[in-house]
Amino acid sequence: MRASIPQRSDYTFKANRNLGRHGWLRLTPAYGVKLVENILESSNTEEIILDPFSGTATTGLVAAARGHQAYSFDINPFLIWLGNAKSRNYTDDSLMDMREKVSQVLKEYKNYLNRDNWTPKIFKIDRWWSGDTLKIIAALRTTLVDRFGEPEDGYEYSLVWIAFSRLIIETSSAAFNHVSMSFQDRVIHHKFEHIEQLFLEIIEFAIASAKQNFVGRAKVLKMDSRNIISSQKLKFDKVITSPPYPNRMSYIRELRPYMYWTKFLHEAKEAGELDWLAIGGTWGIATSRLHSWTMQEEKLPDRVFSTVKNIKMSDGKNSNILSIYVLKYFHDMHLHLSSIRSVLKNKSKLFYIVGNSSFFGNSVDTAALLSDSMRMLGYSNINSSIVRKRNCNKALYEYCVSASWFSG
Numbered sequence: 183m184r185a186s187i188p189q190r191s192d193y194t195f196k197a198n199r200n201l202g203r204h205g206w207l208r209l210t211p212a213y214g215v216k217l218v219e220n221i222l223e224s225s226n227t228e229e230i231i232l233d234p235f236s237g238t239a240t241t242g243l244v245a246a247a248r249g250h251q252a253y254s255f256d257i258n259p260f261l262i263w264l265g266n267a268k269s270r271n272y273t274d275d276s277l278m279d280m281r282e283k284v285s286q287v288l289k290e291y292k293n294y295l296n297r298d299n300w301t302p303k304i305f306k307i308d309r310w311w312s313g314d315t316l317k318i319i320a321a322l323r324t325t326l327v328d329r330f331g332e333p334e335d336g337y338e339y340s341l342v343w344i345a346f347s348r349l350i351i352e353t354s355s356a357a358f359n360h361v362s363m364s365f366q367d368r369v370i371h372h373k374f375e376h377i378e379q380l381f382l383e384i385i386e387f388a389i390a391s392a393k394q395n396f397v398g399r400a401k402v403l404k405m406d407s408r409n410i411i412s413s414q415k416l417k418f419d420k421v422i423t424s425p426p427y428p429n430r431m432s433y434i435r436e437l438r439p440y441m442y443w444t445k446f447l448h449e450a451k452e453a454g455e456l457d458w459l460a461i462g463g464t465w466g467i468a469t470s471r472l473h474s475w476t477m478q479e480e481k482l483p484d485r486v487f488s489t490v491k492n493i494k495m496s497d498g499k500n501s502n503i504l505s506i507y508v509l510k511y512f513h514d515m516h517l518h519l520s521s522i523r524s525v526l527k528n529k530s531k532l533f534y535i536v537g538n539s540s541f542f543g544n545s546v547d548t549a550a551l552l553s554d555s556m557r558m559l560g561y562s563n564i565n566s567s568i569v570r571k572r573n574c575n576k577a578l579y580e581y582c583v584s585a586s587w588f589s590g
């Protein structure tokens with residue numbers, strides 16, 4: 183029966199590329215706009231929507247476009263910045279001002295070419311950009327900073343920095359033919375004219391899509407979703423989200439070129455520290471720390487422990503550390519599902535898009551294990567259905583786990 187389940191690229195980040203603001207920057211694990219739209223179809227009145235794992239703020243943008251109030255949480259500072267930049271309303275005047283300043287920058291930046299411009303401390307930077315290309319984008323960056331300030335200085339000119347982030351990825355040797363970012367065989371040399379033309383095209387694309395203002399509102403807040411603190415006494419009608427999957431995908435790894443160039447990341451050590459905060463994080467120090475990790479909550483569903491035991495007993499390389507990785511993933515998701523209850527309205531509805539995985543032939547049924555956690559934590563109407571097939575060869579699927587919350 184499962185053989186006939188389609189891959190539905192319209193439910194993935196691929197379909198977002200040409201959808202205005204959704205297409206500004208790519209994050210492979212982003213879900214498709216259509217998926218969120220389908221869930222919101224039944225919301226006839228204005229609602230308060232929460233996405234506790236914002237990523238590129240897909241949920242917030244779709245909800246705000248439909249007139250809802252949306253809040254999203256993330257722990258990654260770059261994604262919080264990006265999500266808020268995508269969720270802003272831009273005035274025509276500010277967009278025109280930005281366009282004029284960018285054309286000035288393009289006239290001036292060549293004066294900076296022979297200076298010692300700042301470049302990020304990315305490991306083996308010459309694998310990403312050829313020496314000449316690096317010189318051009320570094321000079322461009324210095325000139326942009328003179329005109330617009332650094333990205334973290336505020337949101338006024340965030341669009342310029344989003345366009346610059348897109349430029350650095352499009353002039354790099356990053357390849358996107360796998361789920362995770364990899365490298366093309368060789369670095370490409372770009373001429374001045376090509377880089378300038380590309381930057382202008384990106385700016386125009388961003389400006390055109392920034393003109394469309396939101397009916398509702400969306401905001402991204404810094405929050406660890408394992409420990410949700412609601413200072414604003416906000417309560418939510420609906421949760422629509424896609425948390426990390428237990429598949430060792432590292433968001434820091436995927437985002438590092440953007441994060442270094444926008445100075446949200448300064449050195450390799452910091453990347454591991456940040457990934458340790460992320461559920462399912464696995465980059466650098468985040469994996470070795472698993473050896474000394476201790477559980478904060480020991481009451482987890484039985485099926486979590488049996489799944490972990492099967493992985494540990496298998497004879498795969500690193501089976502012990504990977505069994506701890508899986509245990510910590512479900513432990514952290516359990517903490518999240520426990521914590522989020524304090525910000526849910528009575529009769530609120532939750533929708534979690536999650537993916538299964540497999541370690542040494544042992545399947546990890548994420549949807550079933552999270553459903554077990556929900557049951558333990560008092561949620562009702564728990565249901566799980568397959569949304570799409572993720573991979574043509576392996577039995578990897580995406581599921582929607584839905585539930586209701588009745589308080590008191």
Ligand SMILES: C[S@@+](CC[C@H](N)C(=O)[O-])C[C@H]1O[C@@H](n2cnc3c(N)ncnc32)[C@H](O)[C@@H]1O
Nearest residue numbers: 212213235237238240256257406407424460461
């Ligand atoms: C699968 S992505 C979300 C993708 C999103 N649906 C989109 O369309 O872009 C999961 C997100 O959860 C965030 N995250 C991981 N651990 C977190 C935590 N403890 N608290 C808040 N956010 C977290 C990651 O930084 C990442 O942005």
